[in-house]
Amino acid sequence: GQNIDQPTEMTATEGAIVQINCTYQTSGxxxxxxxxxxxxxxxxxxxxxxxxxxxxxxxxxxxxxxxxGYSYLLLKELQMKDSASYLCAVKDSNYQxxxxxxxxxxxxP
Amino acid sequence: xxxxxxxxxxxxxPVGSPLSLECTVEGTSNPNLYWYRQAAGxxxxxxxxxxxxxxxxxxxxxxxxxxxxxxxxxxxSSKKLLLSDSGxxxxxxxxxxxxxxxxxxxxxxxGSRLTVL
Numbered sequence: 001g002q003n004i005d006q007p008t009e010m011t012a013t014e015g016a017i018v019q020i021n022c023t024y025q026t027s028g029x030x031x032x033x034x035x036x037x038x039x040x041x042x043x044x045x046x047x048x049x050x051x052x053x054x055x056x057x058x059x060x061x062x063x064x065x066x067x068x069g070y071s072y073l074l075l076k077e078l079q080m081k082d083s084a085s086y087l088c089a090v091k092d093s094n095y096q097x098x099x100x101x102x103x104x105x106x107x108x109p
Numbered sequence: 110x111x112x113x114x115x116x117x118x119x120x121x122x123p124v125g126s127p128l129s130l131e132c133t134v135e136g137t138s139n140p141n142l143y144w145y146r147q148a149a150g151x152x153x154x155x156x157x158x159x160x161x162x163x164x165x166x167x168x169x170x171x172x173x174x175x176x177x178x179x180x181x182x183x184x185x186s187s188k189k190l191l192l193s194d195s196g197x198x199x200x201x202x203x204x205x206x207x208x209x210x211x212x213x214x215x216x217x218x219x220g221s222r223l224t225v226l
Contacts, residue, residue: 004152033212040220041219041220042199042217042220043153043215043217045215048212048214050212087152087153096155097153097213099152099153100152102152
């Protein structure tokens with residue numbers, strides 16, 4: 001079966017750095033997405049990786065290793081507004097998006 | 110700019126009652142449209158997607174149906190709700206087909222929280 005694993009919950013301190021991991025086992029790979037979802041709201045797109053390496057976008061970076069079936073989302077200079085769930089999704093060989101259950105990130109002052 | 114509207118935002122319905130959730134997209138033509146359900150502690154589950162008027166693909170056999178009567182309108186329905194239909198329903202659109210190269214970025218509506226009692 002296809003599987004996306006993320007930690008259920010993480011806690012970090014305002015101003016710090018946090019890394020949210022995502023491991024996947026899918027039938028094929030055609031890209032990996034990270035979305036942010038605040039409580040009770042819709043997910044919003046953060047990043048897309050299809051080649052190995054690091055993609056940086058301001059305070060957020062996303063890394064991919066296809067050989068290891070692994071990605072992480074790195075958040076720097078954490079702000080209280082970063083408290084949200086972070087969803088990892090992989091596009092499989094049929095171009096279907098397989099979603100992880102999300103990681104709830106709690107930021108403490 | 111493109112916007113997506115989804116309503117109602119919340120509803121409480123008795124078991125066996127009908128359901129209609131509506132989604133419209135503005136500022137784009139021929140969008141690909143999707144209905145997802147999000148259950149607590151689980152990943153987003155694709156229910157239906159549509160690449161054009163009257164073209165609906167169902168991903169999960171269930172108590173729900175979808176229709177696309179106009180290019181930018183997508184409706185999720187049920188004739189008789191079950192308790193298990195409770196959840197957070199999300200409509201989304203994208204420009205690219207999932208099979209196109211490049212990121213198929215989904216833009217979601219605000220969501221509809223359905224509670225079936």
